[in-house]
Amino acid sequence: MTETKQYLANLEKELKLKYPEQTEFLQAVEEFLGTVEPFLVKNPEFVEKNILEMLLIPERIIEFRIPWMNDQGQWKINRGYRVQYNSALGPYKGGMRFHPTVNQSIMKFLAFEQIFKNSLTSLPIGGGKGGSDFDPKGKSDGEIMRFCQSLMQELQKYIGPNEDVPAGDIGVGGREIGYLFGEYKRLNGYHAGVLTGKPLSYWGSLARTEATGYGLVYFVSHLLKDQNDSFEGKKVLVSGSGNVAIYAIEKAQELGATVYGCCDSSGSIIDPEGIDLALLKEIKEVKRERINTYLESHPNAEFYPNQSVWELDFKYDIALPCATQNEIPVELAKKLVTNGVQIVAEGANMPTTLEALEVLKANNIVYCPGKAANAGGVAVSALEMAQNAQRLPWTFEKVDQELNLIMKNIYETCRDTSNEYVGDFDLVAGANIAGFERVAKAMLSQGLV
Template structure:
């Protein structure tokens, strides 16, 4: 056992003892540490200066109460958070999530992943994440506006275009970003670069809505092209029916593939003729209804309540999990292998358990981790920041082309870094090492801060 491996094991044990209840954060730590040994063996200065110890501790964790009033006049209280994890290569950058499951463990895991995801884009942005255990489902527009205004009344003290630039995530779309920015402007004045994912009328970027889903598909496109292959005639399984899933489906269809599934928290649909994107967008983006409405209007589709896409028995080539963390477990991984899936690329953050990743690797399934494959959203957020700084608005085609270039660069960086350290075809190792290398070098250069 090398000295680096011993140091990693010792630090893992230390973190597990300090944060015993933070299950998601510890999972992210364990995944990250799983393949760093070859890099640390070649760079002992990283261990000597305790960079690993520093990078696993957030620079700042904020927690605050969010009081708001519902439509019945009742006073309500939620928790708000912002985890400012690492600013070595730029201002903290990462989304805000509004969902009942939000807690410190989930936001630390997301913020930690964001460090390396952002580093892989090649753009000067650090890692952070935030949100609230507020549930926007079933709330009126007025209630959501009042909640967002209260949330920003505290958060505005801790963010800024050169300090921390939040964006959207689960439960935080264009509507919520608009209300959040409106309150920030009321308190601090016009500063469009403080939030990304804004509306096009007040500093938003074309192609930002599509960016995470499109970027995911571009990553796989370049992976396939590496073997002189393409999406043409490929059957694709997608989970989720939110922003990431919808635009992943759109781009797969544009490239000649066929997506046959989508899901929400109640169940999933299977449509062997291919997901009808216009219908899905109308249900989810316009009417904000459940997927049960899809099958009412689409005779070719079936709806399965209370189950996961990854339990479905159907032959496919590619899987794109775009829903939430840990949605693919060991049984799901085995079912994907039985179904003939050869590529699993993550549109969500950490949707595959560690044990499931091991199964995929053992069966030669190419696994594309979220910190690389779903980096398109934050990449275009950084491009939105650039447009805000320059007081410019780029065309959709220009932003889309830049996104494609960034995703190609990320794929090639992960591929080449894995090969450099004798871990060919292990894109998880390539992503972890490439992202860590950039941040660690910046931290070393800046000293003990």
């Protein structure tokens, strides 16, 4: 074992001993450490200065209780988190997730990935993430408002336009951001840049809602263009039916693909005529219903209860996982291979397990990691920060053009970095090395911070 490989192995072993229960965090670290050896061999000063060990430890983890009252007058308690992981490139930036699975391991994995995702955008933002184990499903607007207000009473101590700028994530959309912003404003005065993903009426950005889904498809479109190909005529399946999935479907359809299926936690829909996007938006964004109600308007569609789209026997070209972490384990990766998939591009964060990734690689399926492919959301969040600072709103077209250019640059950076350090087309290695290089150089030049 080379000296560099031993150094990386020791770092991973030490983390596993310290945090054996943090499986998601350890998975993200293992995937990252497994790709950066070629860069460290060519740049040994980063090993000598032990930059990696410093990078693996968050600058700050904030954990707090969130008491709130439900509509029956009962007090409920949830746990809140903010992981301020790395600020070498700018203020911490990353979403807030409301979901019952949220714990410190998931927060750390998301914040760790966010460091490199934000670095790849080339925008001046560091990496962070936060959230709560609060479940917004089935809650009234009043309950969600009271919860958000209680959360912000604690979170406001640690955030600010030049310190830490949260945004939305799973379970946190415009409604939740509005309640969070309102409470922050009551406590601290009007600072438009303290949160992104705000409604347009108070300095939100046009195209922010669409950004992650659009950016995902833009990333793949530049990949396809490199192969003298396009989305035209491609068959696509998308997991999830939330914000990222809906707007990935929209942009893929605009570029000529047919999206046949999507899903939610209750099951999957396959429509042989292609997903009716207007209906899907009505179900999910207006009525907030389960996806099986799609059949009421499209009886020829098929509903598969309690099954992910990746479990179905269906021939298609491109898989866009946009639901949650580890939704594609090894057995479903094999199903993707059987179904003839050529490209897997992640709209969610780490939806593919390490073992599944090996299956995809062994079968020459092009894999686009989330830290690169789904960076469009945070990129437009940073553009929202720029608009807030300038006190100038940008048009949808301007933001969309900037988004497409950023995703093009991210793809080309991953491609070229992979060729330079690995000598092969490996977008995972390219994303990890390129993201790490910028952060590590900043940390070194600032005095190992």
